[in-house]
Amino acid sequence: MTAVTGTSPRLLEALGLDIEPELLQLALTHRSYAYENGGLPHNERLEFLGDSILGRAVTVMLYLENPGLDEGELAKRRAGLVSTVALAEIARTIGLGEHILLGKGEMQTGGADKSSILADTLEAVFGATFLSAGSEAAEQLVLRLVRPLVDDPDRLGAALDPKTTLQEIAARRGAGVPVYVVAPSGPDHARVFTATVTVGNLVTETGVGSSKKQAEMIAALAACTALTKTRGRAASATAAK
Structure with a gap:
């Protein structure tokens, strides 16, 4: 894992906007990396800011686009869209994990694909976007990234459960x-669980988490x-005939 120098082109391309290099690097700096390198600043303050931006953008979007839903259903949908599982899926789709600066211990235990780290880092990116490009750009980024979940009932349902x-x-x-199979690994104080889920002969996916439940949820989301x-490709092929 290398430090960000100037910009991270692939990540910026996936995000669809420019972020000041220093802010981007800060957003990508996990506390484990910071501690191993002399106590550098890390991304937790940006994460705090980004969490607020995420919540506001999603709340306003759901309210305006769903006039027929009551408070309970709106709250349920918001909880799904801002959940660790949903944010981690979004982070994986933009390849965020490969850009995160992690300490050696986190790297050895698969930290670049841990849902909690991915979700927290994505929130930090939202915070960095706010400081670099303003509130409108930050909220537009949030909505652009969550939109695929909102527009697909199966994916939204997957984010919720x-x-x-x-x-x-x-x-x-x-x-x-x-069918789920879960295997633990690592020392007792840093246990990691890898879940593999198989759906007939359709798909087999894996998920890694800090608990059996979390690993199964991540594997299930990957399978969803x-x-x-595959459903989308089949539909496109049918339409083309």
Whole structure:
């Protein structure tokens, strides 16, 4: 993992905007890296700021676009869209993990793909965008990244409850009940769980988390995403005929 020098072109391209290099590097600096390098500043203050920006943007969007939904349903949808699981999926789609500056211990335990680290870093990027480009640009970035979840009922459902949604998708496709296998690894004080879920002969995906439940949720979300993509390709092929 190398430090950001000037800009990170692939990440900026995925984000679709420019962020001041120093702010971008700060957003990508995990506390484990900061502590191992003489107590550098890290991204937790930006994460705090970005969390607020995320919540406001999603809340306003849901309110304006869903006049028929009551407070309870709006709150449920917001919780799904700002959840660690949802934010981590978004982070993976833009390849955020490969750009995060991590300490050696976190790197060795797969920190670049840990949902908590991905979600926190994405929030820090929102915060950096706010400081670099202003509130409108930051909220537009939030909405652009969450929009695919909002527009796809299966993906939104997966963000809210990935295991239940995967079971529903599997049932619709006649694939039976998803089967999970979980394997722990690492020392007791830093246990990591890897879950593998298989949906008939349709898909097999894995997820890594700090608990069995979290690993299964991440694996289920990955499977939901994969099945949604195959559904989209099938629909496109049918339309082309």
